[in-house]
Amino acid sequence: MPRAFQCPYFRRASAPRRRVNCSCGALQFPSLQGYLEHTKTYCAANPGWENCTLAQALNEEEMRREAGEKLR
Ligand code: SF4
Numbered sequence: 001m002p003r004a005f006q007c008p009y010f011r012r013a014s015a016p017r018r019r020v021n022c023s024c025g026a027l028q029f030p031s032l033q034g035y036l037e038h039t040k041t042y043c044a045a046n047p048g049w050e051n052c053t054l055a056q057a058l059n060e061e062e063m064r065r066e067a068g069e070k071l072r
Pocket of ligand 1: 007008009010011020021022023024027042043044049052053054055
């Protein structure tokens with residue numbers, strides 16, 4: 001059954017290739033189990049995706065960019 005990805009930074013994923021592509025780049029998992037655990041816990045979880053350290057870094061980057069835009 002395909003996963004419903006929830007993270008707003010998600011772009012695409014391939015379980016056979018054990019890969020997730022999101023705004024931060026491409027994540028290549030060494031095992032299908034690792035891919036499934038990560039995507040279930042973070043990418044396809046709502047709530048849950050906010051706990052991904054990559055999503056947090058992207059959120060912080062967005063907040064910095066917005067703060068910079070307000071200073072102009
Ligand atoms: S949860 Fe993390 S790894 Fe998954 S799509 Fe979002 S930022 Fe990327």
